[in-house]
Amino acid sequence: MIRRTALLSFLTLSLLLSACSKKNDDTAGEDAQAQAASEAQEGNPPADEAPPPPPPKMDYWPAVGPLVAGNYGGACVRMPDGRKMDGSVALGADGKAAAGGIDIDFREARKTSLMRVANDKGEYATTAIFAMEPEKAGLLTLHSGETGKGSIIFSGDDVSLTCSDVSGVDKINAEPFHKSMAKFFNRKKQTVSCLDTKNLLVRRDLDVEIDDAVVKIGGDAFDMNSAAFESIAFDDNGANVTLGVGMPDKRTIAMTYDGAGTLTGLMATNAEGSTHSCNRKE
Known part of the structure; x- marks a missing residue:
């Protein structure tokens, strides 16, 4: 049974993942500007480099x-x-x-x-x-x-x-979306860095994969065949993708990928609160 609170929880997870991604991009831009300003003050012009290539985009059509x-x-x-x-x-x-x-x-x-x-x-x-x-x-x-x-x-x-x-x-x-969209997400294991929800000073690496219809996060599993809701959002014309799943037992998960299919963020909750808060391992 799906309830409004579960939907709101998933939407909140998605917004948090998007905000974190944007914050990382903004921070990178600020660092680059600060470095360029520092080089200009020292009389050293910034290195003559080609602009970075555009981000990859999933061809989901x-x-x-x-x-x-x-x-x-x-x-x-x-x-x-x-x-x-x-x-x-x-x-x-x-x-x-x-x-x-x-x-x-x-x-x-x-x-x-x-x-x-x-x-x-x-x-x-x-x-x-x-x-x-x-x-x-x-x-x-x-x-x-x-x-x-x-x-x-x-x-x-x-x-x-x-x-x-x-x-x-x-x-x-x-039919469920995960069947028609499987090729975008069914791939080899990816390792992410996750906060310990009981001790926010500790981080641990976890393996994440989607095996057929089962999302595996370390030792936890979400079987999408029994999902009470599922969603897929392609943002920025496929440069960012969020897969969301809500289970009948009130567990929810939101996973964000870049256009190349690399897992960049993961958040999950249960009825008591957050269970996973992860991002790409650098």
Whole structure:
């Protein structure tokens, strides 16, 4: 059984992981600026080096595209004029979406997120969200409820369609995400450095791996086949990825990867509080 508190716990873990990652990036930038300023004061110009290469990005569309592709029709309201109409949104496996004069290529989405949540009866509802850069207005939200009823929101610039009783969207609710996304995470063991939650002055190395559907963190295991909720978020166009899992016993885990598939952060909790706080081993 999934409860709102479990979802809030996972969202908090994800935000903390993102904040830690950003803090590390900011610190690195500040150190580089300080070094350059010091060299300038000493009369030594900074070394003439080529700019660093862009961060690697996961090409996730080959897996996500077939999962969400389809023609989704329903009773729609078009804005800004508020006109009611029967509408249809065409979303291709290549990420290109079109409807009512709106055309957007969501392969360029800044953020793609998928979440699957179970109710008290073990029935799942699934939501997929694709959001473009803020300056390139574009949003697509697909939702399939436990009973198979769906909805869709599709917007670009000043035009949007909001549709209910959407047919066909139940396909995104057909199976757990970890099955279609396995190739991104099922890989060899990775070692991370973790705080001892009972003594924050102590750190220990732990091996982490995903073996089929089981997340193994040292001696702890999370079987995603029995997860009460799971989520995958691709940020910065695939440069950062967060995998989240919540278990029926109120354990949650959030793992963050870079675009090359390297585990950069891990946080986990149980009903009593934090159980793991880990980051990439330097």
